[in-house]
Amino acid sequence: MATKKRQRQANIKITQESYIKERDIEYVISAKEYEIGLGKIMLGDCTTLLLSRIVGTVDLTFLDPPFNQSKEYAEHDDSMEPAEYWNWMKTIAQKVYDLTTEGGAIYFMQREKNTEHVLQCLRESGWVFQNLIVWKKKTSAVPGNHRYGKQYQVIAFATKGKTPRVFNRLRINPPLPQGYKYERENGMFVTDIWDDIRELTSGYFAGEEPLRDKEGNRLHKQQSPIELLTRIILSSSMPGDKALDPFAGTGTTAVVANQLGRTSVSIELDLKNVNAIKKRCEEQKPSDDIGKFYAGYRYTSNLEEIWGQNKEKQFLERSLLKKQISLL
Numbered sequence: 570m571a572t573k574k575r576q577r578q579a580n581i582k583i584t585q586e587s588y589i590k591e592r593d594i595e596y597v598i599s600a601k602e603y604e605i606g607l608g609k610i611m612l613g614d615c616t617t618l619l620l621s622r623i624v625g626t627v628d629l630t631f632l633d634p635p636f637n638q639s640k641e642y643a644e645h646d647d648s649m650e651p652a653e654y655w656n657w658m659k660t661i662a663q664k665v666y667d668l669t670t671e672g673g674a675i676y677f678m679q680r681e682k683n684t685e686h687v688l689q690c691l692r693e694s695g696w697v698f699q700n701l702i703v704w705k706k707k708t709s710a711v712p713g714n715h716r717y718g719k720q721y722q723v724i725a726f727a728t729k730g731k732t733p734r735v736f737n738r739l740r741i742n743p744p745l746p747q748g749y750k751y752e753r754e755n756g757m758f759v760t761d762i763w764d765d766i767r768e769l770t771s772g773y774f775a776g777e778e779p780l781r782d783k784e785g786n787r788l789h790k791q792q793s794p795i796e797l798l799t800r801i802i803l804s805s806s807m808p809g810d811k812a813l814d815p816f817a818g819t820g821t822t823a824v825v826a827n828q829l830g831r832t833s834v835s836i837e838l839d840l841k842n843v844n845a846i847k848k849r850c851e852e853q854k855p856s857d858d859i860g861k862f863y864a865g866y867r868y869t870s871n872l873e874e875i876w877g878q879n880k881e882k883q884f885l886e887r888s889l890l891k892k893q894i895s896l897l
C-alpha cells in the first residue's frame with residue numbers, strides 16, 4: 570500500500586511540473602470510462618485526466634477534494650505536506666479553469682480553516698470570486714478548548730470572467746425566525762448562508778441516503794447530500810449544460826445532474842467508488858430522488874425551465890393534492 574501511495578505522489582509531482590508528458594498520455598489512454606445516464610465516469614487520477622481532449626468543455630464544476638486531514642483513502646495519501654497539497658489544488662483549479670466555458674462556475678468546498686488557501690488558489694488560477702458560502706451543519710459543533718466550536722464548511726463560488734453566464738436566483742421558504750410576525754408572501758432568495766441542508770451523518774439520524782456495504786457500514790464517509798448538489802446545479806447551470814466533478818466519490822453530482830437534465834463528467838480514483846457510482850446511477854434509490862426538493866423552490870420564477878423535467882412538477886402537484894385530501 571505504501572508503495573502504491575508513493576507511486577501516486579510521484580505521478581502528481583510529475584503532472585505538476587508539466588501539463589502533459591509522454592507518461593501522462595499513456596496513463597490517459599489506458600483510462601477506463603463508463604456511461605452513467607446523461608454522463609460518464611472515468612476511473613483514474615483527475616490530475617492527469619483533466620486534459621481538454623478527454624473531458625471537453627464544462628460549464629460548472631463541483632470540487633470536493635480530500636481535505637488532507639489524514640483520513641483513510643484506499644488510493645490516496647491524505648497526509649501530504651501542506652505546500653504540496655495546495656500546489657496540487659492550484660493545479661486542479663487551473664486545469665478546470667482551462668476547460669470551463671466563459672462565464673462558467675466552480676464551487677470549491679473545504680474546511681473553514683482553509684478558506685484563505687482556497688481563495689488564493691482560485692484567484693491565482695484565474696477565477697473571479699463571487700461568494701463564500703457558509704454551509705452550516707445541523708449536527709453539534711466540533712468543540713474547541715481554545716476557540717469557538719466549528720459548525721460549518723465553506724464553499725467558494727467563483728466564475729470564469731466577472732459575470733456568470735448563468736445564475737438562477739433561487740427562492741426558498743425556510744421557517745420564519747423567532748419574533749417574525751407575518752408569513753412571507755413568496756419566500757426569499759437563497760443567500761450565502763446555507764443552513765437548511767442537512768449533512769449526511771452516521772448513527773441515529775443517518776437516514777437512507779448514505780451508501781452502505783453489506784454489513785451496513787457507510788461506503789464513503791464524505792458523501793455529499795443530493796440536496797447540496799441540487800442547489801448548486803440549479804443555481805449555476807441550465808438543462809443541457811455539462812457539470813464536472815473531478816473527485817466524484819459516490820457520484821452525487823452525476824446522480825443529481827442526470828435528474829436535472831444536465832450532462833456530467835465524473836472522475837474517481839478508487840475502483841470501489843466507481844462501481845458504487847455505476848450501481849447508484851443504474852438503479853436509482855427513492856432516497857436519491859430529488860423530486861422531493863421541488864416544492865421547496867416553488868417561488869423561483871423560472872423553476873420549471875431550470876429543473877429540466879416535468880416529473881418533479883407532477884410530484885409537487887401530487888403532494889399538494891395529498892395534503893388537500895388529508896385536510897378534508
Ligand SMILES: C[S@@+](CC[C@H](N)C(=O)[O-])C[C@H]1O[C@@H](n2cnc3c(N)ncnc32)[C@H](O)[C@@H]1O
Binds near residue numbers: 615
Ligand atoms: C471528499 S471525497 C468526494 C465525495 C463526493 N463529493 C461525494 O458526494 O461522494 C473525495 C474523493 O476523491 C477521490 N480522489 C482522491 N484523489 C483523487 C484523484 N487524484 N483523482 C480522482 N479522485 C481522487 C477519493 O477517492 C474520494 O472518493
